Structures are given as C-alpha cells and as structure tokens.
Amino acid sequence: MAGSLRTRGKFRLGAAFLALSLLLTACLPGPPEPPPPSPTGSPQPTTSGQSADTTVHFTAQGDIGVGSGAKKVLDVVAGLKPQLNLALGDFSYEAGIEQQFCDMVTGKLGTDFPYQLVTGNHESDGHEGDIENFVRCLPNKLPGLQGEYGTQWYADVPEKNPVVRFILVSPGIDFRNGPLDYSRDSDRWRWTTDAIDGARAENIPWTVVGMHVPCFSLGRYDCQAGEEFTNMLIDKKVDLVLSGHDHVYQRSHQLATGTSCRGLVPASFSANCLADVDSSTVQGAGTVFATIGVGGVGLYDIKSKDPEMGYFAKWSGRNQNPAMGTLDVNATSSDLSARFVPAEGYSLTDSFRIQRK
Template sequence: MTALSKHGGGSRLAPATSLVLAVLLTACQPGPPVPPPSSESPASPSTSAAVPSGPAGSAPAAPTTAPAAPTAPAAVHFTAQGDIGLGTGAREVLDTISSLRPELSLALGDFSYEAGREHEFCDMVTGKLGGDFPYQVVTGNHESDGHDGDIANIVGCLPNRLPGLQGEYGIQWYADYPERAPLVRFIMVSPGIRFHDGNTLDYSRGSERWRWTAAALDGARSRKIPWTVVGMHTPCLSVGKYECQAGRDFTNLLIDKKADLVLTGHDHNYQRTHQLGRGQGCPALVPDTFSGGCLTDSDSAMVKGSGTVFATVGTGGVGLYEVNDQDPEAPYFAAWSGKNRDAALGTLDVTATADRLSARFVPAAGYTFTDSFEIGRK
C-alpha cells in the first residue's frame, strides 16, 4: 500500500515513502541475462543443475542411453609380399591382390629395383589397386641406400593410409587396425638394412630400436589386441639364399614377445615355418642349426600363444631363387616354393578375426603352388 499526504488540494508522496518506492522500482528492472546451463560441461558450484521432474525427494533419473562402445569388426583382411619390381610378374601379382579385394597390403621391401623409377612403380601399384588403397611399405635393401631407388621417394608417392600410425613410416612404424577396437597390430621394422651412411640400423639387444619393438609388442598385449603381425625385409631362418640378416637376438626377441606372425621378403621364394617357441627344450633359437625343442606345433592348425610363425613371401614379381631342402634349418619349415621346386609368384592372403588368424598363399595366374595355415585361440 502507498501512503499519501494531502496538502493544498494536491497530493504527493511522503519523502520516506518516496525513497522506498524508488528502491522497489529499481529492483524490478531487468538485469543482465543469465546464460542457460551448458550441455557441454558440468554446472559450476554456484549454478543449480536442473533436476528431472518426479516424485518429491526422488533421485535424478539415470540417463536412458550410454555412449556406444567401439564395435569390433568381424574380420580384417590383408595381403603381404615383397621383392616386386616393374615387370610382368609384378603386374600379375598385383592383379591377384586386386582380385582378392583386401583392406590393405603389406609391402615388404624391394620395389622398383632401379633409381629414378620409383614414381613409375607407384603408378603401377595405384593403377592396379587404386589411388587411396593402403599399400603399406617398409624399406628393402634396394631402396634404403639410394643405389637402386630411394625409400623417401616411395613414401612420397605411396604415403601411409592408416590412421594412428606411430613411428617413421617406411622405416619403423606400427599401426592398430582398425583404429578403434583393433584386431591386429602391424609392426614394421628394418633390421639388417644398410642406409645412406653405410651403416645398418641398430636392432641389437638393448638398443633403442630393440626397446621400441619390444614396447610395441607389449603394448598390443596390454591393449588386448588379438593379433600381432611383424613385417620386415630381411629374414633370419631360411632354406633359400641368405643367412640370418635380421639377427639372432632380434629374432629371439620376436619369439619371446610371442609375435603371432612374422613376415619377410629378401629371399625370392616362399617359406613358412611351423610354430616356434622358446622354453626348457629351447633356451634360444640358433640359426644354421635345428633343435626339436624349438618346435611348439608342427601341424597346420596352431594355437595362439604357443609360438611364432615365420613366413618369407619374396614372391611379389621379380625372378625367383632356389630353395635347399638339405639346409640344416629345413626341419623348422612346413612349406616352401622356389625356382627349383613348385615355383610360384603370388601373395600371402590373411584374414584375422577375434579368435582366428587364417592364411593361405595365393599364386598368380599360371602358377599352382599353394599353402595354408591357421592360428586359433584355445
């Protein structure tokens, strides 16, 4: 109620009352707008969060939906091969890869075999497989030192296509595939390869690159990625032309860390071991000898975690080398193909699911040799 004072036939507000009214009118004016609570961040301590309507005293309703967890794919499909070149054989193997329709291909080194023709090699690959196809490379000895090409040029025209790649692409890298809910960690390294300065990269025991590789394998296990696949150019075990260029200690590291599958090139043939592991009967795998204690599974259906399978797939297109079934390491091998026995160019075709890794050698047109194996969970 407003108090009025009559004076001389007119009316006016009493002074005290006038002051009260002014205060009230000021309080009724609109102030600066208060922004609504953000849905992007929690309310600040001085802001009251809205409570869903419901019975008095009831707790706020729980969210009706939760963020969806990454869904693992049913399978990952990839191919692998090295020692390719620019000839008819290379084109036939690329045609074979194209017909298999993999999601990616691991290229295990030795590409153009001639300096200055790297872009021609890249054009051949993209012409057969597509410009955006993940043709994932690691250097071989023919392009590492620049004499028969340069890995930097190959990387420039066949760049990485896998998200989340760690390391130096073309030299030493790993990537989980697919990036979310991965089924496979691909680890590509370069032991036994000579570079521009005339030195080979150091993968000796305890070296930085040794530790990097060990951590990449351990990291896959800690993330519970089902499969680890290591790719590199140089093999250790072989019934072909070369000795253990990858290094004895580094090869034993891959076995100790239980890499599931190790893929190599360099020897221009196909060779695939039984599953190999270390234990009481095999304190270390020693090149150029055979120890039955290192064989953990010798049939074509193997168990994950029991050992490592080594496969040389130097059948990407260039001329083949011979194989020697009298080699002291021959009992480690389940299958081989070379110039003098079941000769075949082709690719390894691999499918990985959460429970099984299945592989088969697929020959290029005109060849008949095949091989297949699988590794499954218990």
C-alpha cells in the same frame, strides 16, 4: 436348438481367434540368424570392445619389380580386395623409376588403397631406388600410425577397437649412414618390444611383425635380421612374422623358446624348438614365420640340404614348385587364417590357421 446355435457360435468365435493368432505369429520376427562362419568355418565369438563380424583382411609380399610378374601379383591382390597390403621391401630395383612403380601400384589398386611400405635393401641407401621417394608417392593411408613410415612404424587396425597391431621394422638393412641398431637394449630394440608389449596390454588380439630380411631361410641368405632380435620375437610370442628378401616362399611351423629350447641358432635345427607342426595352431604356443619374397621378380633356388629345413612346413623356389603370388590373411577376434594365393600360371597352395584360446 438354441443350445446348438450357442455351441456353433462359440466354435466360430474360437476359430476366428485361432486364425488371428496364427496370423500374428507369422508376422513376428523369427530367431536371429547365426553369425557367418569365419573363412575356416568356425564361429566368431566377441571379445571386449570387438564386434563379432570385425575382420581385418590383408595381403603381404616383397621383392616386386615393375615387370609382368609384379603386375600379375598385383592383379591377384586386386581380385582379393583386401583392406590393406604390406609391401615388404625391394620395390623398383632401379633408381629413378620410383614414380613408375607407384603408378603401377595405384593403377592396379587405386590411389586410396593402403599399400603400406617398409624398406628393403635395394632402396634403403638409394642405389636402386630411394625409400623417401617411394614414401612420397605411396604415402601412409592408415590412421593413427606411430613411428617413421617406410622404416619403422606400427599401426592398429581398425584404429578403434583394433583386431591387429602391425609392427614394421628394419633390422639388417644398410642405410646411407650404415645399418640401424637393433641390438639388444638399443633404442630400436626397446621401441619394438614396447610396441609388442603395448599390443598385449591393450588386449589387441593379434600381433604381426613385418620386416624385409628374415633370419631363417632355405634360400640364399643367412640370418641378416639378427639371431637375438629374431629370438626376441619368439620369446614375446609374436603371432606372425613376415619378410621378403629371399626370393622364395616359405612358411615355418610354430616355433617357441623355453626350457628345452633356449633359442634358435641359425644354420642348425633343434626339434625342441618346434611348438606345433600342424596347419592349425593355438595362439601363445609360439610364432609362425613366413617369407613371401615372390612378389614379381626372379625366384631363387631352395637348398634342399639346408639344416634349417626342419623348421619349415612349406616351401617353394625356382627349383621346387616355383610360384609368384601373395599371402592372403583374414583375422578376427578369435581366429587368424592365412593362405598363399599364386599368380596366374602357378599352382602352389598353402594354408595355416592360428586360433585364440
């Protein structure tokens, strides 16, 4: 009988220890949750100095105006809630109403929002607005900006452990004293190449160049940005080049120079200059160009027989799937994904992605 009691006592003591162990296990924290996916569904590994969840979210468009189209596009930007917007030139299209334009922007996006400017041809020489007035009423909001805001500047975002270096320049633009010199080995050429090379040296994951005029286009204009300057951006393997001026949306394949493509020539096409024709590309293979001259004013036609069409993956104009809207971009340390978001009443869609090796 005593042995039976001892056995039952050991059983009860063991059961008590088991219950206590299960209770303590339930109170311990579980394994950490996996990091959230990137906008395209891939994980976001870290690189030196960058947090796994650091994302730079920005929008970009040019050729805006003060009409209903501009307000619809600003509504899209407001709904997307980016950290900053790149306004790629041609703002009010009328002298003397710069403050009206600025009030329209701040009324939609707020007075503290970084609505970052680079001049277009309509305000560079004052004939349909003055870039100096726009700079006063929509001043720079990015810390650490280098250069002359509104004309030629760069900024790293975030300022500490940056993910993107934005470089905004003004080739092919007439100012009051004539065009700025972006010819090979000029001061402004060297400033631009130094800004690109500096981003590489500082291990900043992405380099984005913005300017008002493109070189290659399916719309009205020829290579106002300059053939040599444009090929330099490709040689340097800038990840993404953004522009306006032509009132169309167009996005190129990934373009590259090399042994089989010494340089892209305007008004012609060479398949040897195509690095990748997918919507998903790898960083370092080439450069993607996007023109987003659809920020609010009237659209231009697409020239369907333009020889440069072979360089482009997507296009839209007045005569082909017309749309106003904005480019919406998310960049992490490992991935840059972009999409076109149309304004109300339009249906154009486009998306592409660049991944780091």
